[in-house]
Amino acid sequence: MKPDRAKAPGSDGRGLAEPGFGIAGLRFADGLTRRPGCSTNRARSGMLRHLMQGGDRNQPELRPELFRRVDESPDPLFYREPRLVTHIDDATIEALTELYRELLPAGARVLDLMSSWVSHLPSEVRYARVAGLGMNRQELDRNPRLDERCVHDLNSDPELPYPDQSFDAVVNAVSVQYLIRPVEVFTSVRRVLSPGGLHLIATSHRLFPTKAVQVWQALGPEDRMRLLANYLERAGGYQRPELLDRSPAGADPLWVVVARRSDESLPGAA
Numbered sequence: 304m305k306p307d308r309a310k311a312p313g314s315d316g317r318g319l320a321e322p323g324f325g326i327a328g329l330r331f332a333d334g335l336t337r338r339p340g341c342s343t344n345r346a347r348s349g350m351l352r353h354l355m356q357g358g359d360r361n362q363p364e365l366r367p368e369l370f371r372r373v374d375e376s377p378d379p380l381f382y383r384e385p386r387l388v389t390h391i392d393d394a395t396i397e398a399l400t401e402l403y404r405e406l407l408p409a410g411a412r413v414l415d416l417m418s419s420w421v422s423h424l425p426s427e428v429r430y431a432r433v434a435g436l437g438m439n440r441q442e443l444d445r446n447p448r449l450d451e452r453c454v455h456d457l458n459s460d461p462e463l464p465y466p467d468q469s470f471d472a473v474v475n476a477v478s479v480q481y482l483i484r485p486v487e488v489f490t491s492v493r494r495v496l497s498p499g500g501l502h503l504i505a506t507s508h509r510l511f512p513t514k515a516v517q518v519w520q521a522l523g524p525e526d527r528m529r530l531l532a533n534y535l536e537r538a539g540g541y542q543r544p545e546l547l548d549r550s551p552a553g554a555d556p557l558w559v560v561v562a563r564r565s566d567e568s569l570p571g572a573a
């Protein structure tokens with residue numbers, strides 16, 4: 304296991320951990336224990352199926368207990384102190400910046416969801432607007448890429464505080480594992496995107512183990528991508544997602560899900 308690198312004030316003292324390696328002792332309140340990732344793709348997709356049992360045959364239930372966390376205290380407590388650290392290796396940040404360079408055109412209106420003091424956007428590209436939403440005011444105030452900042456707890460209110468079609472791209476870097484109501488958040492992301500707009504979710508293997516949801520910690524990388532694709536499908540109104548592995552050699556991995564908002568109106572929409 305790599306050493307913890309993010310022992311910031313206010314953290315639980317464990318810093319970031321790699322699931323499946325450093326968190327074996329953790330127990331969840333509901334007794335559904337975390338299981339290490341299986342060794343084959345087939346077994347991993349079996350794990351996702353196993354966890355998503357019940358409900359409709361074609362769309363099994365995402366049971367509430369999958370979104371339990373070891374630390375169920377309100378998120379503002381955990382994020383009260385700023386953490387001016389990076390959560391992935393420099394090479395992985397560069398790979399993410401390069402992906403943004405490829406996918407986010409100059410002049411786009413960008414929302415950096417679950418933002419902090421860094422946004423990883425290419426410094427030479429001018430966007431029409433970069434908004435950042437996160438939990439800590441001081442982190443957001445230190446972020447030089449942001450034109451506007453919003454402190455908002457998505458686990459308490461998953462509705463984004465922006466009008467419809469405000470953005471051409473919504474990016475979420477290494478944070479989706481902290482959402483306890485991800486489908487509602489993804490539905491709201493779809494609402495604030497323009498038609499054809501991009502929802503990009505970048506993930507790696509580090510996390511705050513007490514705050515990441517149980518389902519994330521139970522799955523291996525491929526199943527996590529499938530889980531994100533499933534959130535998008537449940538939210539509805541997205542084109543088929545692309546799953547990208549942009550992991551640089553010898554550095555933290557970078558697995559990304561990208562989906563565009565479809566032009567079709569959702570059933571029941573006016």
Ligand SMILES: C[S@@+](CC[C@H](N)C(=O)[O-])C[C@H]1O[C@@H](n2cnc3c(N)ncnc32)[C@H](O)[C@@H]1O
Nearest residue numbers: 378390417418419437438456457458476478481
């Ligand atoms: C691991 S950091 C990643 C920060 C940044 N995206 C990056 O790439 O460095 C997790 C971020 O998720 C945000 N976050 C965690 N829980 C949240 C919540 N309930 N609502 C909104 N943002 C949240 C925090 O503000 C924190 O900045």
